[in-house]
Amino acid sequence: xxxxxxxxxxxxxxxxxxxxxxxxxxxxxxxxxxxxxxxxxxxxxxxxxxxxxxxxxxxxxxxxxxxxxxxxxxxxxxxxxxxxxxxxx
Numbered sequence: 001x002x003x004x005x006x007x008x009x010x011x012x013x014x015x016x017x018x019x020x021x022x023x024x025x026x027x028x029x030x031x032x033x034x035x036x037x038x039x040x041x042x043x044x045x046x047x048x049x050x051x052x053x054x055x056x057x058x059x060x061x062x063x064x065x066x067x068x069x070x071x072x073x074x075x076x077x078x079x080x081x082x083x084x085x086x087x088x089x
Contacts, residue, residue: 005037028079035083043076 004021011019021034022042026049034041047069054068055061 004034008037025076028075031076032079032083035080041076041080043073046072046076 004023008019008021018039020040020042021038022044025031025034025041025043026046031041031043050068050072051061051065054065
């Protein structure tokens with residue numbers, strides 16, 4: 001993610017707009033690394049994968065589907081908020 005951080009810094013020198021990054025963000029560590037330089041963290045394929053792996057053999061939601069998504073979102077959110085909290089201190 002060091003290449004991402006340098007790319008974000010380069011982009012920010014050319015715009016006052018917020019910069020969000022979403023390529024390859026799958027874990028809390030990834031989200032934390034991206035959040036340390038970007039204004040936003042975008043998560044897509046990791047959520048799709050969490051849903052996919054929670055489905056039954058017929059592709060239908062199971063009792064695990066909601067918790068698979070909410071657990072992932074919670075862990076990513078905690079990681080991003082920890083970066084924001086450290087930056088504010």
